Amino acid sequence: MDIKEITRDKSLGMTIIVKTISRLIVSFILVFGLYIVLYGHITPGGGFAGGVILAISYVLLILAFGGKVAVAKMSGFWASMWDNLGALAFVVIGFLGLIGGYFFLNFINHGTPGKLISAGIIPLCNIAIAVKVGAALYAVFLALSIYGRISTEEDE
Amino acid sequence: MLSHTSLYILDIALMGMGIYALIAKRHIIKKIIGVVIIEYAINLFLILIGYRAEGVAVAPIQDAEIGATELAAKAVDPLPQALVLTSIVIGLGTLALMAALAIKLYEKYKTFDMSEINRLRG
Amino acid sequence: MLILFHILLFFMIIGSIVAIETKNMLSAVIAVGAVGFGVSLMFLFLGAPDIAITQVIVEVLSLVILIRATVYIDNRAIERKFDSFAIITGLLFLGFFIMAAVWAFGDMTPFGEPLMRVSRRYLSGTAAETGAVNAVAGVILDYRAYDTLGEAMVLFASILGALVILRNRGKKPVVK
Structure with a gap:
């Protein structure tokens, strides 16, 4: 089924008020999460907090529209795939430091402190951790709210 | 009465509340709540140790007004903050694990009561 | 500042007592949320904005997990019987931990001078x-x-x- 049809299906998810508000707000949450991740080395925040915000924007989709819309946007398979890719990217960044000397060496030029593109590998590590944490928490919430439902309930 | 140690003691009392819930309550979600409260208290304790009381507490972020040497003289300890930051997110992961276990137990025994589960299993 | 910390910690202890002792599971979970937001405020005043941000967000997600995944299934309270052995053991452990903590604080650096x-x-x-x-x-x-x-x-x-x-x-x- 097309994703627009599932979104308009009135039997799924919550009421129309919740759906409209969350449709307006979800993109702002996503952008705020990206801001927290990308500016993690300059302002408070970083990969862990930003990753949880990214996961929350998808959790809002699950809560408001039901699990089907969220699965159509990103299925459980792709969520665990992003989880693994984030963890792998973090380890690979660590091993790339070996070309300069030791594990997790900050091998990229540090640049001017305080600018967005600075601090070598720290923004890259932040992005990898954010992808890992966000995808992992989204996957586990998807599993808790869809697969973890008691089988006697009828709305599966 | 409002001494500096009393903050630590209150924080340990908060942790004791979690331990009490973990031991004395039979509802499995109450036990999960106990674990969550213990986690909060320990994180808060680590941050309390790193606080610096002289002057105003400065967050460990350097900017145009605060240089590197001034930061080292004024700012709070960044090391416990770095450890607690990861510990909070791991707490969320273990909470999800505990919730999954509780759901599976409910699916099998149709109750959240721990002593009831023990009786049914035996 | 010290008075503020004490007030916040008292608020958190009261919130945890409500969370542990109330009969309704939904209000217990929400009281845990109140404790978590109190912890986050405390982090903010202790000069740790990174952790305050993370704590707020994690608190929201853990509330959603606890409500949606567990309380949503079964909201019945269980505590019917008065289990004196468990309560005495729990209180004993509480007293033991506070005593051991007070004993250990003698060797620690005082608050504010890490x-x-x-x-x-x-x-x-x-x-x-x-x-x-x-x-x-x-x-x-x-x-x-x-x-x-x-x-x-x-x-x-x-x-x-x-x-x-x-x-x-x-x-x-x-x-x-």
Whole structure:
């Protein structure tokens, strides 16, 4: 089924008020999460907090529209795939430091402190951790709210 | 009465509340709540140790007004903050694990009561 | 400032008592949320904005997990019988921990004067050596990145455990 049809299906998810508000707000949450991740080395925040915000924007989709819309946007398979890719990217960044000397060496030029593109590998590590944490928490919430439902309930 | 140690003691009392819930309550979600409260208290304790009381507490972020040497003289300890930051997110992961276990137990025994589960299993 | 910390900690202890002792599970979970937001406020006043942000967000998500995944299924309270043995044991442990804590605090540095042997080095060197202005980001991902790798793997393992426990397909039916 097309994703627009599932979104308009009135039997799924919550009421129309919740759906409209969350449709307006979800993109702002996503952008705020990206801001927290990308500016993690300059302002408070970083990969862990930003990753949880990214996961929350998808959790809002699950809560408001039901699990089907969220699965159509990103299925459980792709969520665990992003989880693994984030963890792998973090380890690979660590091993790339070996070309300069030791594990997790900050091998990229540090640049001017305080600018967005600075601090070598720290923004890259932040992005990898954010992808890992966000995808992992989204996957586990998807599993808790869809697969973890008691089988006697009828709305599966 | 409002001494500096009393903050630590209150924080340990908060942790004791979690331990009490973990031991004395039979509802499995109450036990999960106990674990969550213990986690909060320990994180808060680590941050309390790193606080610096002289002057105003400065967050460990350097900017145009605060240089590197001034930061080292004024700012709070960044090391416990770095450890607690990861510990909070791991707490969320273990909470999800505990919730999954509780759901599976409910699916099998149709109750959240721990002593009831023990009786049914035996 | 000290009075503010005491008020916040009292608020948190009252919130935890409500969370532990109330009959309704939904209000218990929401009281835990109140404790978590109190902790986050405390982090903010203690000069740790990184952790305050993380705590608020994690608190929201853990509330949603607890409500949607567990309380949503079954909201009945169970505490019918008065279990005196468990309550006495719990209170005994509470008293024991507070006593041991008071005994141990004699050897600790007083509140507000931390031992900052390695942290001074981190604070003065973070901008020059790692390029990160935020000292916490510098410690997490440069000075102690190996530690962060380990913690990321712990998170990975716990999420993997939850997914394995919750999976329904692929299970063989029980032969009777």
